[in-house]
Amino acid sequence: MTHITDVPIRHKGKAVTAGAIAGISKRDSRLSIANLSIAFIALVIGGAAGLLQGFVRSGFLELPSWISYYALLTAHGVLLVLVLSSFFSIGYLYAGTSRVLGGLADKTVAFGWAGFGLMTAGTVIAAFFILSGDANVLYTFYTPMQANPWFYVGLALLVVGILLNCVGMFITYQSWRKRNPGELTPLFAFFSNAVFVLWVFASLFIAVFVVGMVIPWAFGWVPTIDPMIGRTMFWAFGHTLVNIWMLTSISAWYVSMPKIIGGKVFSDSLARVAVVILVVANVPGGFHHQILDPGLSVELKFLHVIQTFMIIFPSLMTAFAMLATMERAGRTKGVTSLLGWWKILPWSDARFFALIVAMLAYIPAGLGGIINASNQVNQVVHNSIWVTGHLHLTVGTTVMLTFFGISYWLIPYLSGRKMTKTINRLALAQTVVWASGMLLMSGAMHFNGLLGSPRRTANTTYNGHSAASDWALYEMLMAMGGVILFIGILLLVYIWIQLAFIAPKGDTDFPIGEDYNKKDASPLFMDRWAIWVALATLSIAIAYVIPLLDFASGHSPGSPPFLMP
């Protein structure tokens, strides 16, 4: 076991040079392995639920009476968007931060394990009540629908566990800063810290809502609850979660991708600016989920549309930085033709291939997001299955393929093994399978949504109505996409088992790119998170103070519970 202060290497400059510390201490790697294991189990169970949903909705399968379509839907949502994404981001960011900061602090590891324990216990409790049919409330659990009260306790434990992980990350980050005065933190650690700052904002909203309002109401200690406050608090959390996945994903695009293609980080300072804008502007984005809600004025909704649109700016920066990184890498290898640098990218390296397909999927995913958030245009698509298609492009394709790409270096890095040519080929095939499955399924969902088909609805013909009969073709395509995706999950499980237990022993590096321009350093205040947290709090206040005060003082009569089922 290496204590953090025993590590002799002090990293100077902005980006830690490759190979400075190639390994990771057993202590730190065990924590990441534990988190990743739960993420992988969640992917398999959540994915299987998704496959069954596709069959049910298209009418190919009738479920036995002991489980409903909506229980599967709840399991799919909770396990994939909440459990998988939180455990994976913690496992990955803790490992990468340990790599660039030369190990995690003792207290960080303690907080990490405590957090892991609570999160795992919470997940098991929530999953039990979902699968036993006592929590058919979907992952948004809109009140006054009510699940078994212990389901909410499970969720609360999960969130508290995440908060402990946040504290853990902040301890290592700040202790590195204290030991390295006058130096910027490495870019990867900066990303990592940003993700956990967002986790704090997201978790506080959901913790106050679940612990302060839902649990007392679910146990019957309080007779009624205000559904509008619930929707507002949930989406402050829910949309922040979206940017937590995105920020986790683009950390690999910005920091690891340059190293994999043999280039350098295009601009360390601009990457930090993009991160900061995402953190500051992110939370109010949640309101675009409530554009069709009553009780919020048109003017207020338009303010939220503007705040949501601020997220687009850092995405434009990312698009530029990624292509610029790739072009520069090619130019330094002597490519002079206009697009020659694109051709010589390492297309046969699964780590790169998964990332670039993820990036390409982000283009239509982002465009769809702009449509959804466009105020009155939202009426065309709101709660139609178009939105489900959008989610499967953003989190299902962009984020998942990035996570898969990360796993191709992260798992062998942690298991002390090497990727073989055969596994690499399988991983390339996995990427193609996943992308085509999503293209088919998500494409069909987008078209079907424009025809009016609702999301989150079990198989129905609406008494043979002609509008609903037009949807059948797309529902069949969705089911076919689901089958292809499940084949993708099976392939992935095989690859992961190979990388974790079977592949030949060897050293795999966690790729960390160097900055292209050493002289173009960010000002040191970029590392002063108090500034960004204060600005983010201000942007949250601008968005939330008026509506929340309005709801709280509106003498809402409140709603009694309606148990599901």
Add this chain to the structure above:
Amino acid sequence: MHIHRYEKLWLIIGSLILLVFLAILAIQTFYLEMGPPSHAEMMDPQEVRESELFADAELTEIGDNEYEIAIVAEMFAFQPGDLEIPAGATVHFTLASPDVTHGFKITDTNVNVMVVPGHISKVSHTFHEAGEYLILCNEYCGLGHEFMANTITVN
């Protein structure tokens, strides 16, 4: 902090497109009054069924081919049931829920609004084309959610 010339250009053009886009949305919202349904009025969900507004509500003609109707969105039906109106009619819908949150969506139109317990939602639409439109609940409301639908026939 150095920003590449091309990146400046890219970001400026991108931001300008964004501003134009927002301006179009603003004009549609505030001058053409195409903003999303945003009625603000409260009602105790436990009193919805007995209230003057919603008890025994029926389609009422309030002007030249202009109608209004109060609809209770409940698990798992819209009350009153199927509607029938002449082509070209404008209908003002007033909605409330006595139980959980529902959605009110009419296919082949842009009518789409959330019905959250405690709040009254309002939305209007002019039905120019004849046909049988499907009204469905597009917010999950419980194990019978997929049965929550009606029709509105335009003659």
